[in-house]
Amino acid sequence: MYSFDTGVCGGRVINVPRQADFALDLDAIERAAAVSDARVLFLTSPNNPTGNLTPTADIERLLNLPLLVVVDEAYIEFVSNPQASVSSWVGRYENLAVLRTFSKWAGLAGMRIGYGLLPEWLAEQIWKIKQPYNISVAAQAAAVASLADLDYLKANLAQLLAERERLLPQLQAIRFLEPIPSAANFILCRVRGRNAREIKRQLEHQGILVRHYNNSYLRDYIRISIGRPDQSAALLHALRALETDE
Ligand SMILES: Cc1ncc(COP(=O)(O)O)c(C=O)c1O
Known part of the structure; x- marks a missing residue:
C-alpha cells in the first residue's frame, strides 16, 4: 500500500530488498538514501509477512538519515516485550512517526480504524490535508468499545x-516446512522440495486458507495465520496428510 499510495501521489518508490534472513539491509538503505532525494522511509516492525521484529537499534541508526522514518507497528501488540516498540521515541526524534491500527489486535480490520503517533510539525501538516469527513461513526463506536473491553482483548492476545x-515446533516437525519464528499473528514457512502454491491449493481443498505470494522473493513460502487450537489441529492434520503424499 505504501508503494501504491506513493504512486497515486506522484512519488517515486525505491525498494530496498531485505537480507536473506529478512533483516533490514541497513547499508543498502543508507546507500539508497544517499543517492536519491528520498523524503520518507517506511519500515514495518514486526514485519508482514515475515513476522520478524526490526531491532530498535537499527531504527535508531536509520533515524540519523535526513528523511522522515515511518514505522508501521500494525502487529506490535503481538510482541510481549514492550521495549520492541519505538512509540515512546516520537517527539524525541522529530523525524519519527509511528502508525498503529485496531485491525489486528482488536480484530476491527473491516472498520478501517487506526492512528498515528506523530511529531507536532507533522500533525499540523496532516490536519491541513485531512478531509472534513471523519472516520465512520461505527468505527468510532467499535474503537471505544474495544478500549472499554481491554481485559477481554488482552486475554485473546495472550491465547493467540x-x-x-x-504451533511453531509442530510446524518445524513437518518435513517440507521451515517455519520462521514470528513476533506477529502469523508464521511464514519456507516450503522445501515442494511447490508452495500447490501446498496452498491442496490445503484450500481441505477448507484451510493460507497465504501464498506470487513474487520472486516469496514464491517458496506460505504464511499461516494463528487461530484457535482446534484450527491448528485441523491444519496440522492436513499438513501431515500431505507429508505422506511425498
Ligand atoms: C504492515 C501492515 N500495516 C497495516 C496494515 C493494515 O492496517 P489497516 O487495516 O489499519 O489499514 C496491514 C494489514 O495487512 C499490514 O500488514
Whole structure:
C-alpha cells in the first residue's frame, strides 16, 4: 500500500530488498538514501509477512538519515516485550512517526480504524490535508468499545501468543516446512522440495486458507495465520496428510 499510495501521489518508490534472513539491509538503505532525494522511509516492525521484529537499534541508526522514518507497528501488540516498540521515541526524534491500527489486535480490520503517533510539525501538516469527513461513526463506536473491553482483548492476545508458540515446533516437525519464528499473528514457512502454491491449493481443498505470494522473493513460502487450537489441529492434520503424499 505504501508503494501504491506513493504512486497515486506522484512519488517515486525505491525498494530496498531485505537480507536473506529478512533483516533490514541497513547499508543498502543508507546507500539508497544517499543517492536519491528520498523524503520518507517506511519500515514495518514486526514485519508482514515475515513476522520478524526490526531491532530498535537499527531504527535508531536509520533515524540519523535526513528523511522522515515511518514505522508501521500494525502487529506490535503481538510482541510481549514492550521495549520492541519505538512509540515512546516520537517527539524525541522529530523525524519519527509511528502508525498503529485496531485491525489486528482488536480484530476491527473491516472498520478501517487506526492512528498515528506523530511529531507536532507533522500533525499540523496532516490536519491541513485531512478531509472534513471523519472516520465512520461505527468505527468510532467499535474503537471505544474495544478500549472499554481491554481485559477481554488482552486475554485473546495472550491465547493467540500461546498458540503461536505451541504451533511453531509442530510446524518445524513437518518435513517440507521451515517455519520462521514470528513476533506477529502469523508464521511464514519456507516450503522445501515442494511447490508452495500447490501446498496452498491442496490445503484450500481441505477448507484451510493460507497465504501464498506470487513474487520472486516469496514464491517458496506460505504464511499461516494463528487461530484457535482446534484450527491448528485441523491444519496440522492436513499438513501431515500431505507429508505422506511425498
Ligand atoms: C504492515 C501492515 N500495516 C497495516 C496494515 C493494515 O492496517 P489497516 O487495516 O489499519 O489499514 C496491514 C494489514 O495487512 C499490514 O500488514
